[in-house]
Every structure is written in C-alpha cells, then in structure tokens.
Amino acid sequence: MPVDPESAHVDPTSLIDDVNSRIVQALSAHDPAELHAAAACTGVNVGETYAGRLWTGGVCPLVRRYPTGEAFTAALTNGSPDALSAAVEVLAAVAPAAAMSFALEVMRIDLDGFTFGHNRVPFELVMRGRAEKIIKRDLCSAPPEILLDMLRRRSLAPGEIPKSKIADIPVAALIACVSAGELRFDQAESAGLFSEHPALRDGAGLLNALLKTRLFSTVDGHDGGLAQWLAHRLAETRYTPAVPALRELFTRQRRFLTTAGESLLEIGTPEALEAAASPLSLEGVPINEYDRHDRQTIAIDALLRASPSRAFDVLAPLFEERVLRSGDNRSESAGTVLEKLTPAQAAAEPRWIERSLMAAQDRELGATARALLDQLDPGIVDQAAARVKKRKRKAAARSTVKPPAGCLIERYRAGEHERVWEELAALDRRPPKALAVQAEGVAMETMERVRCGLEAVVETLRAEAYPFHKKARALVPPPLDALRSVKRLERLTGGGRLPLSLRAFYLVVGSVDLSGSEDRFRHDPKKHGPKPKRNEIVDVPEKYPFMYLSHFDPLVVLPLEEAVAEAERWAHEERERVGMNAPLDLTISPGPSFKANPRDAQPEPVDTVRLPGPFADVELHRGRGGTVPFVEHLRGCLAWGGFPGLAGTNIRPQAALDALAQSVAPF
Incomplete structure (x- = not known):
C-alpha cells in the first residue's frame, strides 16, 4: 500500500x-x-x-x-x-x-x-x-526527494551522491534548504555538488541561484560556501549581468567582500572594474575598520586596471608630503597603491614613475617604490628622474622664501628662539656661506643650553634616587674625537654635512639616557585620595613617584659611536641589497617599553631620523607614529623634566617640575 x-x-x-x-x-x-x-x-x-x-x-x-x-x-x-x-x-x-x-x-x-x-x-x-x-x-535507485532529505538529515554527504543523480535534484530545492540553514556547504562541497548540475552550467543559472540565497532575501541561513562558489563561477564565465549582484556583495556583505571583489576584478569589464572601485575615497574606504584594508586594496587595484591615468588623478594626493607625515589611513593607502601598481601600468602613465621616484626616499614607502623602479626600463626611469629634477629647480627658482634678516645669533640670544629655528628650517641644503656660519652658531648655542638643562635634570633625578637603568650613561659628554666621528658618519650617509641640530647635539651634548628600571607606575589612593578629575592636577611631593618616571617616555639620544656603527652596517649591507641610493633611518632612541624597563622590553618600533636630511633641523620619526623636529622634541622633553609623557597624566611631582623649569634656560 x-x-x-x-x-x-x-x-x-x-x-x-x-x-x-x-x-x-x-x-x-x-x-x-x-x-x-x-x-x-x-x-x-x-x-x-x-x-x-x-x-x-x-x-x-x-x-x-x-x-x-x-x-x-x-x-x-x-x-x-x-x-x-x-x-x-x-x-x-x-x-x-x-x-x-x-x-x-x-x-x-x-x-x-x-x-x-x-x-x-x-x-x-x-x-x-x-x-x-x-x-x-543503491543510491541510483533512490528518488531525488529522498536524497535531498538524507542530505538535510546529515546522513548523506554531498560527495556520496552519484553525479548522475545530481541533475535530478531541483536546484531551487537545494538552495532553499541552504538558505534556511538546513544544509551547509563549503566551497569545495558546493563545487562537487553543483558543478555538474545542468541548471548551473551557464551564467544565467548561476546568477539566478545567487539571487535566491539568503544574501538577497530576509531569510537568515548558512550559505557562505555556496555564495562564494557561485561568485567564483560567475567570474570564470565572465557573465557581465552578474556585476550588480557582485557589487551588492562587495559593498554590503562584509563576509563576502573579498570573494565578490576578486570576482569583479576577474570579470574585468569597465562596468565590473567601476563596481570594484566604487567604495574608494581619498579619506579611506568609508566602512568599518574590520574590513577597510581588504576592500580598499581591491578598489585601488580596480582603479589602476581601469585606467592608470585616471587612477593617478584620483590617488596622487595620497603621496603629498603632509599626508605621508600624518601616518593616518591615507598614508597606508599610498603604500597599497605602490604594492598594486604594476610595471606595465607605471609605464603607461609616466607620472606614476615620477611619483615612485619621490616616494623612494620616504621612510615607509621607500622599499616598495624602489622595488617597482627596479622592474622598469632604466631609460624610462632616467627620463622621469630628469623631469623631477627640472621641476625641483624651477620650484626653487620661484621660491619666495626670504633669507633670515639680521644677525641670527643675536636674535636668538634676544629670545627669538622658535622664530629663528623656523627661518632656519626654511633654508635649502646649501645656503650662502655667511648665512650657514650664523646658522651653525645658533645650533651650537642651542645645544649649549640643552646640555645645561640636561645637567640640571640629571642632578635632580640623582638627588631623588631615580632608578637609572645605567647611571654612567645618564649624560655622557662628547668623546675627544667627536668631530672625526661626525665626519665619518657624514661620509657614510653620503649627503654632506649632518643637519645642524643633530650635528651640534653630538658635538656639544654627547648622549643622554634617562631610561629606568621600575615595573610600573602606582597611584596610592590612601595617600593621595581617589583618582583625580579631568584637568585636575594632583601634586605628588613624596620621593616615590620619581621611581616610576621611566614610564613617561624618558629622553634618550643614543651615543655617536652607536650611530656610526649602525651607519657602517647599513653602508655594507642595506645599500648593496637595495641596489639604489637608499636613505638611512638612523636609530636615535629605543621604544617606550625599553626606556621604561629594559630588562623586560618587548620588540617595538624605535625613534629614527632620516639621513641625509635637511640643512638645519632633522625630523624625528617617533616609533609610535608621527614626526617632530628634533629641536622641538628636545624643547618638549626639557619642559617636562626629561619625561614628556607626564603631559598625559595629572598625577605628577608638579612642584619638583616647576623648580626644575627655573634651572633650564629656554632654547
């Protein structure tokens, strides 16, 4: 029956x-x-x-x-x-x-x-x-509805179904079960089960199936593997009507953005590339941080494939100096552009070669830019380099920067400290000799004041039993052969004289190391009450806070001999490996955890300066991000007794800092 x-x-x-x-x-x-x-x-x-x-x-x-x-x-x-x-x-x-x-x-x-x-x-x-x-x-004797039921009950694996029987199972019924969460297939299982299905052999059938998944309905389910397989198959068939659906996945479905974006790139039509490039903006991709990088990478790749010239018009602002110095998402985007830029695309748009030559000297982008330039025809690169130099000469000729007025050293001693250094920073690498002599005098005067201020800081810290990591290295004057070592460093870096600020520091101050060795800063509520309110300063007069100052970014400038040793290693190894005139990122100071407690320090970025640098003041690249002129960095450190991190806390020995500030001459 x-x-x-x-x-x-x-x-x-x-x-x-x-x-x-x-x-x-x-x-x-x-x-x-x-x-x-x-x-x-x-x-x-x-x-x-x-x-x-x-x-x-x-x-x-x-x-x-x-x-x-x-x-x-x-x-x-x-x-x-x-x-x-x-x-x-x-x-x-x-x-x-x-x-x-x-x-x-x-x-x-x-x-x-x-x-x-x-x-x-x-x-x-x-x-x-x-x-x-x-x-x-005997699965060949079983009707399709029984096979589908056994799949739903997990009593039959997708790979067990005979290929001759797959065609008998309605694809709509299979997708309905998948979208409802009754079936789950990864990409491999989807390929094995659906690749032989007659309803999914052409682009129209694949697109129809994709549109029936839960991604395009209100039904929640687990069809991730199926949707990814359908997207890959649509890319393989180059089915252009699928572009709107793939764009929907790429821009709105975080889980499938990589699959959908790669499928759009593989289809490769102007409409597909436009869809893949659609989320891009100069401020970064306007989506959450979790998937920003993946989507941005695909969007940049699509824009470069569509038109290298148009891509340059859109993306060139990412390489402006102010953007690269900011260290934000746009700076990261510039690195992605160079990674995705192919030699053929660069050759098709010579402005990319010029931009790569400029980026080759950048601290973050240099290695990627130089790798791209090495793959190009040397003749094309030389022509681009000549155009860049010509534009720089014209820009220098049009420069409206006036030379500093009056005697610089007299103005500096009269109190125009910051103004004089701003004017020095505007000078080019080779100012007139008389002006260069004045500038060198300002630099030496500045570092004399820095040395006196550091002597007062170190004396105070020793009196307060500050736990130096190495007392002997707290403040070390320049060695007798400091000038010879400076000239050795200048020869190794191949850029002429060091920036005046760094050169004068090595010749006048020497080195400073205020790093400590305590575990962590502790605020004792029994002694000082509850945690203070915002902007409320709590003065801690006892001696014990000095034990924990090392956790507030102590000033460290490594000795000149270490700088020379690093430059020698770089000259023998890095320059030969890169194959171009690469700049040297000279380590000036270790990372925060090392300065807080060197015994338990973790690997982390360090503070560096790029050599060869400008004439007057070199930019200090902080390992935690951002840049600051070297003189300004020293000025900020001494304003906080050698620990600029105190600016971020309101529990500090304020009275001691105020007394110390009176013994530090402004510079």
Whole structure:
C-alpha cells in the first residue's frame, strides 16, 4: 500500500504500523531457516533482552538473541522493536527490491513535529537509520526527494551522491534548504555538488541561484560556501549581468567582500572594474575598520586596471608630503597603491614613475617604490628622474622664501628662539656661506643650553634616587674625537654635512639616557585620595613617584659611536641589497617599553631620523607614529623634566617640575 503523503502530516502511527505489518508479511513468505541464515549474514546487533516492546540491557548479534528462524518470526509477530528494525536488513538479504521499497516508504514518513510514546522511539532512532543504510547501497535507485532529505538529515554527504543523480535534484530545492540553514556547504562541497548540475552550467543559472540565497532575501541561513562558489563561477564565465549582484556583495556583505571583489576584478569589464572601485575615497574606504584594508586594496587595484591615468588623478594626493607625515589611513593607502601598481601600468602613465621616484626616499614607502623602479626600463626611469629634477629647480627658482634678516645669533640670544629655528628650517641644503656660519652658531648655542638643562635634570633625578637603568650613561659628554666621528658618519650617509641640530647635539651634548628600571607606575589612593578629575592636577611631593618616571617616555639620544656603527652596517649591507641610493633611518632612541624597563622590553618600533636630511633641523620619526623636529622634541622633553609623557597624566611631582623649569634656560 503506497504511503499517502497528505496523511503523513497528521498522524504517522498508522503508517508505521502498516509498514511494519507488510514487512512481517513479506518475511513470512520465506522459510524460517532461510531467514535465520540471512540474519546471521547481516551482522546486525539488537537488544540483548526486551520486555514488551522495549529493549533493556546491552546489545548482541541478532542470531544470538533469536537462535532459530521460528524465534525470529515469533518476535516479529510480537512486535519486538529490535526485530522489526532488523527485519528490513534481513529482507534486503533475501529480497533486495522489496527491502528498498520498504526503506523508501520509511523515509517518506514525516516524523517532524510528531511526538511518539516511548514505545515508538525505536522506529525513529533505529528503523530510519536502517532504511538509510539500505538506500545508500543503491543510491541510483533512490528518488531525488529522498536524497535531498538524507542530505538535510546529515546522513548523506554531498560527495556520496552519484553525479548522475545530481541533475535530478531541483536546484531551487537545494538552495532553499541552504538558505534556511538546513544544509551547509563549503566551497569545495558546493563545487562537487553543483558543478555538474545542468541548471548551473551557464551564467544565467548561476546568477539566478545567487539571487535566491539568503544574501538577497530576509531569510537568515548558512550559505557562505555556496555564495562564494557561485561568485567564483560567475567570474570564470565572465557573465557581465552578474556585476550588480557582485557589487551588492562587495559593498554590503562584509563576509563576502573579498570573494565578490576578486570576482569583479576577474570579470574585468569597465562596468565590473567601476563596481570594484566604487567604495574608494581619498579619506579611506568609508566602512568599518574590520574590513577597510581588504576592500580598499581591491578598489585601488580596480582603479589602476581601469585606467592608470585616471587612477593617478584620483590617488596622487595620497603621496603629498603632509599626508605621508600624518601616518593616518591615507598614508597606508599610498603604500597599497605602490604594492598594486604594476610595471606595465607605471609605464603607461609616466607620472606614476615620477611619483615612485619621490616616494623612494620616504621612510615607509621607500622599499616598495624602489622595488617597482627596479622592474622598469632604466631609460624610462632616467627620463622621469630628469623631469623631477627640472621641476625641483624651477620650484626653487620661484621660491619666495626670504633669507633670515639680521644677525641670527643675536636674535636668538634676544629670545627669538622658535622664530629663528623656523627661518632656519626654511633654508635649502646649501645656503650662502655667511648665512650657514650664523646658522651653525645658533645650533651650537642651542645645544649649549640643552646640555645645561640636561645637567640640571640629571642632578635632580640623582638627588631623588631615580632608578637609572645605567647611571654612567645618564649624560655622557662628547668623546675627544667627536668631530672625526661626525665626519665619518657624514661620509657614510653620503649627503654632506649632518643637519645642524643633530650635528651640534653630538658635538656639544654627547648622549643622554634617562631610561629606568621600575615595573610600573602606582597611584596610592590612601595617600593621595581617589583618582583625580579631568584637568585636575594632583601634586605628588613624596620621593616615590620619581621611581616610576621611566614610564613617561624618558629622553634618550643614543651615543655617536652607536650611530656610526649602525651607519657602517647599513653602508655594507642595506645599500648593496637595495641596489639604489637608499636613505638611512638612523636609530636615535629605543621604544617606550625599553626606556621604561629594559630588562623586560618587548620588540617595538624605535625613534629614527632620516639621513641625509635637511640643512638645519632633522625630523624625528617617533616609533609610535608621527614626526617632530628634533629641536622641538628636545624643547618638549626639557619642559617636562626629561619625561614628556607626564603631559598625559595629572598625577605628577608638579612642584619638583616647576623648580626644575627655573634651572633650564629656554632654547
């Protein structure tokens, strides 16, 4: 009797009883001895004992529980659940076609949402599993709806379905199950299951399937692997009508942005590249930080592929000096542009070569820019370099910067400290000799004041028992051969004289190291009350706060001999490896954790200056980000007693800092 699918939703009890009775009837047509022999061959285990229609105890082989054919048939007559579940297996041995028919009937009985009494549990847990095993022996005979049901129940893996049967499963039904969360496929499983489906062999079918996933509906589900596979297949077929759907995934679905973006790049039509480049803006991609970099990388790549000239017009502002110095997202975007820029694209738009030549001297972009230039025709690079030099000469000729007025050293001593250094910073690398002599005098005068201020700072710290990491290195005057070492450093860097500020520091001050060795700063609420309010300064007069000052960015300028040693290593190794005139990023100071407690320091960025540098004052690149002129850095450090990090806390020895400031001459 065929199963009525409409009645399956009402009460499957009668259907189950009907299937069981017909299985018993089919088995009764065979000799009990034949059935017993078949049962011995199945290797099926059943409950060792049972009471009524419930099994108890462990399990044992079917032939041991029912030692004769008559005992087995009697158990069937009594409705033993173990015997009934094994009956289908035994029937498969003596009548395979009949067993398959019964197994399919069992699978068609809908048990979803139906609650049995405890005596019906074996049917769901055992008989359905037995039926699935019989069907899996001959999947080619199973109808598509049974295969789909077994997939949903996780009793059949996608790779187990015969390729000849995949075409019989409606793709809409498969995608509906996936979108509803009943099925989950990764990309490999999706490829194995769907690649042979006739409905997904062309772009129209693939796009239709993608639009039916949960990504384009209100239904939540788990079709990530399927959507990714569909996107890759659409890219392989170059199906241009899929561009709007892929753009939707790229711009709105964070999880699939990489797949969708790469698919748009692979399709490669102007519309596809425009869609991939759509999120780009000079301020960075306007999305959350989690996926900003991946989406921005694809957008920049698409813009460069579409038109190197248009890409230059859009992206060139990222390479402006003020942007690169900011260290924000736009500076990071400039690095991405150089990484994605190919030699062919650069050759197609010579302005990219000129921009790469300028970026080759940048601290962050230099290595990437030089690697790109090495791949280009040297003749084209030389022509671009000549154009860059010509523009620089014209810009210098048009410069309206006037030379400083009056005697610089007299103005400096009269109190125009910052103004004089601003005017010096505006000078080019080779000012008139008389002006250069005055500038050198200002630099030497400045560093004399810095040295006196540092002497007062170190004396105060020693009196307060500050735990120097190495007392002997707190303030070390220049060595007797300092001038010779400075000239050695200048020869190694190949840029003429060092910037005046750094040169004068080495010749007048020497080196300073205020790093300490305490674990961490502690605020004791018992002594100083609760945590102060914002902008409220809490003066800590006791000596113990000096123990923790090393956690507030102590001033460190490494000795001249270490600078020379680093330059020698660079001259012998780095320059040969890069193959071009690369600048030297000279280490001036270690990172914050080293200065706080060198014994437990972690690897971190250091403070550096780029050599060769400008004429007057060199930019200090802080390892934590940002740049500051070297003289301004020293000015800020001494304003806070050698610990500029105190500016960020309102619990500090303010009285001691005020007293110290009186002994530090302005510079």
